[in-house]
Amino acid sequence: MKEIRKNGLFFTDIGERILVIFRKVLSELQKVDELVAAEQGLEIGKIHIGAYRTACTRFIPKIIRAMENQYPGLEIKLSEGSVDQVKEWLRSKYIDVGIIIPPDKDFDTVHLMKDQLIVLMHSSHPLYQKEIISIPDLQGEDILLGKGGYEVQVHDLFKKYNVTPHVRFEMEYIETGLSMIQEGLGITITTKKKYLVTARPSRFS
Template identity: 45%
Template structure:
């Protein structure tokens, strides 16, 4: 079994499409099929199912093998980076995942800082929901991910404490309040944006013995802002996410504060590649001091 065959299997398993995998790997489809058949013959087990209706599917053992093969490829990448470092070169690819607001806020300054000294380092960026990014880290589909903490299954580095804030429609009676308590929101028509902080909001209302009346749940900030603008309810949203979307609506802080912790997750810091270690180190330099300032305030 060769590294190339392992790369082929991982790509087919991730795309579940022989033709797409062949195109991405710049190989012919027969060569891809031959590589898969060689691995299955050597292991004497079926890793992929070919179904005319459902297409390509991973068997149960194929799913377990995929995790191990990803680890092998990441270890090879680590070796290549170690050798490159010894030669004074900066090569390699680092695969990073993040949910949209975290991607927009954290990744540009981190990448900019790294590229100043390592211009040849390649970043493969993947965006998804908070739950998707978490699963990508668990399954080693990515080397590092920006997720909501905590996560006991992987190594994590806290970066930022994100506060929930209230967005008020024009003319709402709560405009007179400088800070809005959760009890002020008892029974009000509320609009939430799915982003992984819903549980924290619900728990905060429960602690204050207040009724959280969710009128609408959206999947993006622009929809929430427009719904608040139309007077359909009060928005409650992450300050970080809202900062990425310009608007003219009234914003108020919530009391007691509702926060969520954002950080980097990696399968294992001890086994992380040089590129991942550099990414983590740069993120800490740029953002952990900012988090300390938040806590002081």
């Protein structure tokens, strides 16, 4: 793909342009018509997107719908996998665009959104009444660690405070963690926009 600008002719990377659209769509979905109208040259062709499970369930469908509405001739393919798989797909050029967390210096990234990590626990837990929980508060607690892509951030957070997490179980799905919480088997750390409202969230300090 090519563009003409004041300094002459240059090639535009399609993956980078799609990421720009992603960011715009997420920030102002109600203005999709105006936002994507400024992006030219994507009327036809194929785009292969790779994303981890949480992204696929939370916002990728809205992005795909917005893009298909504006570019009916654009064929969009979606591959769902773990964060590590998405990174490998990017390295091998199997996909054009990848949604990953956290940002990786090995790739050219565009920030899409921020989320807040929260801890979920049973109402009988001693920390339940605390509005703000610090990482040192979780020393020795049984951690139910999800594999939705945030586990790297969780480990980095514990490392920052020189605390070793006691991971009792690792899970693929947040629903498993919530069921274990109901049985008092531990606590889980997830993102504010991901959890199901079946347990009281507390935020980290």
